Amino acid sequence: xxxxxxxxxxxxxxxxxxxxxxxxxxxxxxxxxxxxxxxxxxxxxxxxxxxxxxxxxxxxxxxxxxxxxxxxxxxxxxxxxxxxxxxxxxxxxxxxxxxxxxxxxxxxxxxxxxxxxxxxxxxxxxxxxxxxxxxxxxxxxxxxxxxxxxxxxxxxxxxxxxxxxxxxxxxxxxxxxxxxxxxxxxxxxxxxxxxxxxxxxxxxxxxxxxxxxxxxxxxxxxxxxxxxxxxxxxxxxxxxxxxxxxxxxxxxxxxxxxxxxxxxxxxxxxxxxxxxxxxxxxxxxxxxxxxxxxxxxxxxxxxxxxxxxxxxxxxxxxxxxxxxxxxxxxxx
Numbered sequence: 001x002x003x004x005x006x007x008x009x010x011x012x013x014x015x016x017x018x019x020x021x022x023x024x025x026x027x028x029x030x031x032x033x034x035x036x037x038x039x040x041x042x043x044x045x046x047x048x049x050x051x052x053x054x055x056x057x058x059x060x061x062x063x064x065x066x067x068x069x070x071x072x073x074x075x076x077x078x079x080x081x082x083x084x085x086x087x088x089x090x091x092x093x094x095x096x097x098x099x100x101x102x103x104x105x106x107x108x109x110x111x112x113x114x115x116x117x118x119x120x121x122x123x124x125x126x127x128x129x130x131x132x133x134x135x136x137x138x139x140x141x142x143x144x145x146x147x148x149x150x151x152x153x154x155x156x157x158x159x160x161x162x163x164x165x166x167x168x169x170x171x172x173x174x175x176x177x178x179x180x181x182x183x184x185x186x187x188x189x190x191x192x193x194x195x196x197x198x199x200x201x202x203x204x205x206x207x208x209x210x211x212x213x214x215x216x217x218x219x220x221x222x223x224x225x226x227x228x229x230x231x232x233x234x235x236x237x238x239x240x241x242x243x244x245x246x247x248x249x250x251x252x253x254x255x256x257x258x259x260x261x262x263x264x265x266x267x268x269x270x271x272x273x274x275x276x277x278x279x280x281x282x283x284x285x286x287x288x289x290x291x292x293x294x295x296x297x298x299x300x301x302x303x304x305x306x307x308x309x310x311x312x313x314x315x316x317x318x319x320x321x322x323x324x325x326x327x328x329x330x331x332x
Contacts, residue, residue: 027249028058030288037292068238076235077134084131085236085243088124092250095120099257100175102267102277113174114162117258121213124251125151128215131244132232143231146221146303150212153310154219158209160318161202164325165262168195178266185270190263194332196325203263205318207290210255212306214248217295219306256287 032047032054039046047054072078095117097107110116125147132144168189169177181188190203212219221231233244260266260283267276301309 025058026253027246028062030249030252031061031245032058033288034292034295037289038296041293041296062242065239065242070238070240071235073135073137073235075136077136080130080134081235082240084127084134085240085247087130088127088247089243089250091120091123091127092247092254096250096254096257098174099254099261100178100266101257101280102275103175105277106175109175110173112172114166114172114177117174117254118159118162121251121254122151122155124213124247127247128232131236135232135235137234140232140234143221143234147215147232150215150219150221150306153307154209154212154314157205157310157314157318158213160315160322161206161209162262164196164202164318164322165189167322167325167329168192174261174266178261178268181265182268185265188263188265188268188270195328196321198321198324201317202321203259205314205321206259206263207287208309208314210259211291211294212310214251214255214291216248216252216291218298218301220300221303221306252288252291253284256284256291259287260284 035057036046036054047057050057050060072081098110098113098116100106100109100113128147129144132140132142132147135141165177166172169180171177177189185191190199192199196202215221233241236244260280264283264287265279266283267280269276269279
């Protein structure tokens, strides 16, 4: 046991294997969590029949997807058609491997972890684009084009927010960013108003961009059922659709984990009690709950309204917060 703990490569390989094997179950129970939260918001019970209080529902859903027939369109590019969902899930899990869940629990310790997260995260949009293009379906192709324009629009304000935090912290190491937020909750980047009085606004911009980047309602243009049948995933059935579904929740976990690290102090405890991993998970699931809450509260926006929100509001405001932060750091 001691030899494993002192061998970082072996320990990283074990943690990576556990992450890949367990995440389908985690994603399944996140779906159950979403359905239960939705049921509470609509004053009903939600899944209750499979297992006690519906706790076995994700397992039944997984078997249903596995047993469904996978139909491949005759005119599709079959190689790319099958690689697209794999790429989407692989990039999300790889980016998640550099997130520090506590001072000692992480798959890989990379000193440019923030750069790695955004590098792999940018590949997800390519996977959705390839899924639509390879399907040879006009609805899927239109949706894929929407995804590209949406992600380009929302990556700009998100990167401006991240540059603001880089100026404050001076590092791309996610562990160091968390260490700089040690102490009470007023040391979290979210509350450092003496560096930038608009830090809470910066967090809101990050959260909105995260919703758009993960294709969550009200920004789910990749799968706009009312307009594009099922969007970029129209031709996917069975486990192909299931893998895309799992990738969506992997990206939600990744986005909320990044928000926890950058703004909410990561594993740092505001009161000096409980292990760091407990605080990280509490903050993570608070953000995931908010993502679910937003989805079932706000209606899907119109596509041009989505683009106008980014280009006309979020980008100017995030650029202003960047300039304000740089000025205050230089002066004070």
